[in-house]
Amino acid sequence: xxxxxITIVVTSFKSDQIIxxxxxxxxxxxxxxxxxxxxxxxxxxxxxxxxxxxxxxxxGSNLGYGKANNIGLNNVKTKYALILNPDASLQETTIENFxxxxxxxxxxxxxxxxxxxxxxxxxxxxxxxxxxxxxMNVKGFAMFLNLKEFKEVGFFDENFFIYFEEIxxxxxxxxxxxxxxxxxxxxxxxxxxxxxxxxxxxxMELSRNWHWMWSTFYYHKKYKGFFISFLIILPKLISAxxxxxxxxxxxxxxxxxxxxxxxxxxxxxxxxxxxxxxxKI
Numbered sequence: 001x002x003x004x005x006i007t008i009v010v011t012s013f014k015s016d017q018i019i020x021x022x023x024x025x026x027x028x029x030x031x032x033x034x035x036x037x038x039x040x041x042x043x044x045x046x047x048x049x050x051x052x053x054x055x056x057x058x059x060g061s062n063l064g065y066g067k068a069n070n071i072g073l074n075n076v077k078t079k080y081a082l083i084l085n086p087d088a089s090l091q092e093t094t095i096e097n098f099x100x101x102x103x104x105x106x107x108x109x110x111x112x113x114x115x116x117x118x119x120x121x122x123x124x125x126x127x128x129x130x131x132x133x134x135x136m137n138v139k140g141f142a143m144f145l146n147l148k149e150f151k152e153v154g155f156f157d158e159n160f161f162i163y164f165e166e167i168x169x170x171x172x173x174x175x176x177x178x179x180x181x182x183x184x185x186x187x188x189x190x191x192x193x194x195x196x197x198x199x200x201x202x203x204m205e206l207s208r209n210w211h212w213m214w215s216t217f218y219y220h221k222k223y224k225g226f227f228i229s230f231l232i233i234l235p236k237l238i239s240a241x242x243x244x245x246x247x248x249x250x251x252x253x254x255x256x257x258x259x260x261x262x263x264x265x266x267x268x269x270x271x272x273x274x275x276x277x278x279x280k281i
Contacts, residue, residue: 070155130184240259
């Protein structure tokens with residue numbers, strides 16, 4: 001295996017404050033496709049001038065995680081791809097250990113790393129050994145893809161804006177008898193929940209609440225049908241509507257706005273509206 005066998009795909013949205021750590025952790029012998037969810041030509045120019053191994057693609061608008069990653073993956077020419085979040089960074093042995101793991105499980109569709117969350121430093125690997133272990137899904141912040149295994153499945157469902165898209169992809173792979181592994185020797189640092197600049201935290205929080213609820217119902221409906229999915233989310237809907245009213249009456253605007261977004265996301269998903277909400281930034 002060599003550097004010409006893998007391309008790293010990073011999707012960003014106003015991630016200037018944290019993306020440098022991600023990009024600096026990648027050896028420049030590896031090609032990187034950075035998909036920026038905007039039309040920021042100054043960002044593209046700066047990145048491509050600073051990093052000779054990076055091609056920055058501007059989407060023109062905020063398309064979301066899945067659709068932007070699909071753009072990146074459809075531009076990959078190598079056998080393998082690594083999807084990496086802007087708030088994640090590689091360790092020195094990350095890709096080397098990925099290539100070693102291929103010898104053990106050459107038929108993989110996705111490999112996921114042993115998670116190195118910043119807030120869990122010092123915790124020991126609680127897996128039984130360092131051998132690849134077959135699982136039903138992996139977390140979306142870092143996924144190694146064997147691209148030939150995706151020809152009949154496709155990549156992410158673009159109806160998801162954020163949340164559940166990697167769970168959905170893994171489920172579709174499993175349904176086609178594809179194999180997904182967690183590999184303890186592959187380690188990637190992940191800060192978690194910090195993929196954007198801090199000055200837009202409030203709007204991103206509102207967006208996350210809206211899309212979490214939208215995606216929750218959409219995912220369940222996709223596999224369980226409308227009626228069962230409605231029963232599953234009904235308690236969440238009642239709770240969100242009640243709390244919206246309660247915090248409106250108690251003049252707690254911050255919490256009222258959050259639960260309003262949760263109510264709105266669920267209702268829009270139930271009535272089959274697409275995931276239209278975008279952070280107002």
